[in-house]
Amino acid sequence: MNVEVGVLGATGNVGQRFVQLLEDHPWFELSAVTASESSAGKPYREAANWRLPVEMPEEARDIQVESTDVSSISDDVEIVFSALPSSVAQDVEPEFAEEGFFVASNAGWARMDDDVPLVIPEVNPDHLHLLEVQEDERSWNGGLVKNPNCSAITMTPTLAGLQSHGLSEVTVATLQAVSGAGYDGVTSMEIIDNVLPYIGKEEGKMETEPRKILGEFTGAEVEEADVDISATCNRVATVDGHLENIWCGFTDAVDAGGAEEAMESLESLDLPSAPEEPVVVRPEPDRPQPRLDRDAGEGMTITAGRVRDDGSGVKYSCLSHNTIRGAAGASLLNAELIARDHL
Ligand SMILES: NC(=O)c1ccc[n+]([C@@H]2O[C@H](COP(=O)([O-])OP(=O)(O)OC[C@H]3O[C@@H](n4cnc5c(N)ncnc54)[C@H](OP(=O)(O)O)[C@@H]3O)[C@@H](O)[C@H]2O)c1
Known part of the structure; x- marks a missing residue:
């Protein structure tokens, strides 16, 4: 071709x-x-x-x-x-x-x-x-x-796996890199020694786009997935790599082990830019980290970690390279x- x-x-x-x-x-x-x-x-x-x-x-x-x-x-x-x-x-x-x-x-x-x-x-x-x-x-x-x-794409593949357990609610807080704002987007005076707790229009995108992506194509339209999403977005002083902390609720019973397995069940595609593993779950207690994990799969793998039980749901972190996978x-x-x- x-x-x-x-x-x-x-x-x-x-x-x-x-x-x-x-x-x-x-x-x-x-x-x-x-x-x-x-x-x-x-x-x-x-x-x-x-x-x-x-x-x-x-x-x-x-x-x-x-x-x-x-x-x-x-x-x-x-x-x-x-x-x-x-x-x-x-x-x-x-x-x-x-x-x-x-x-x-x-x-x-x-x-x-x-x-x-x-x-x-x-x-x-x-x-x-x-x-x-x-x-x-x-x-x-x-x-x-x-x-x-870029922030919706970071969490959505992990949520896709969790849908098999009756995913019903998602709460997410992001720590987003400065490159996501474009080269002239955030000045050094704004971001060094600081966190910006607001990114214009970002939260709305995170709350709507995954519902469409996780929805069902009926042959004529997409019926959005029935998942409530609540997002808070922050800009932090990293260059590349959006990190997200996520809390999920389910209609079925699921524990951390089941959630990890579900996230990693997403299959790779036979396409030139597809990573071997779309989602990797790291076992270390302090991963994912932007500097260590943003280049996984040449920037196309999403790294999750810290998957823990949280009452009847689970909580975890995930990260992707915002200008490559994102x-x-x-x-x-x-x-x-x-x-x-x-x-
Ligand atoms: N950065 C991210 O992580 C990220 C992630 C997902 C999606 N996006 C989206 O991707 C798009 C680009 O983002 P970016 O961060 O690359 O922005 P950027 O660094 O500001 O680059 C903008 C590009 O558009 C050109 N441009 C600007 N005004 C134009 C005009 N009036 N007519 C024609 N070309 C024009 C610029 O050309 P000149 O150099 O000549 O000005 C430049 O090539 C945005 O829609 C953004 O929301 C960005």
Whole structure:
């Protein structure tokens, strides 16, 4: 398989991750990058203030950055990854989808729209059939698929396993890394020696997106899972890796051992970016930790730990790399599923 792909918003935090993860991809070839008007016209090596601790891929260095406009991308490109701010994405992504591109998007807008698949490939791959509903309802020649918000994606695969025990209630408190806010999102004066106990719109996303992802696709729509979720979100002074503390209630009896087994039961997929183990439960009393666990499975494995009985429920912690599993890697995995099953 050889599919030409582009990255919209390629110079930003998540855009750079896309460019990194696409290096030597076995199916996808990066042939277009876009950004704002101030970056357009420059070679990628000049436009992107490269901030990842690996070299910029050779194949990306000389690609000219285009403005984020559907007319600036060649028809040979089949999939575009979107790392645009949501306010920009909501105008631009429909234009790309209408023109025939598959858009694998990180941006928040439209995640909860009835005909937009919100997918974690190991959890709800069948929701991609919403693309057929989308095709009927919108006059698009391509399609739009979303991955969840970075904190929702961290806990949802662990919750997917726990559904087999009648998961009914989730309370979660997050400790989220600064990269989740974008490069200019939080200043050092705000975050050093501090914790910010509020992240705009984040709690609402955590309380709604998992219900859609864990829901059942009926053939025409997704019936949301009947799980009550209550979230509190905090920004902390880590660079990458969102850590979450979670308390779960169930309709069935479950203990910590049963919960660990259920979380680890999520199966891996045979796709290039799929980790061997989507969820790993660590036995040590002081894991997961951002610095030690965010790169598990090349940033695609979710690490859980501290699974304990809690009255009639269980409590635990989990962590994922927010710009890989929580953003660029998530979109890439969605696109691999689309390329394999839907192109
Ligand atoms: N960071 C995370 O962990 C994370 C996780 C999940 C989802 N997301 C979502 O992913 C998206 C990108 O986040 P980020 O952290 O990468 O943001 P970012 O670092 O601020 O990057 C934004 C990108 O969009 C481009 N852009 C900005 N305004 C534009 C405009 N008017 N027209 C065209 N391009 C424009 C920028 O280009 P210039 O360089 O030219 O300005 C840059 O390439 C957001 O929707 C965010 O919510 C982020």
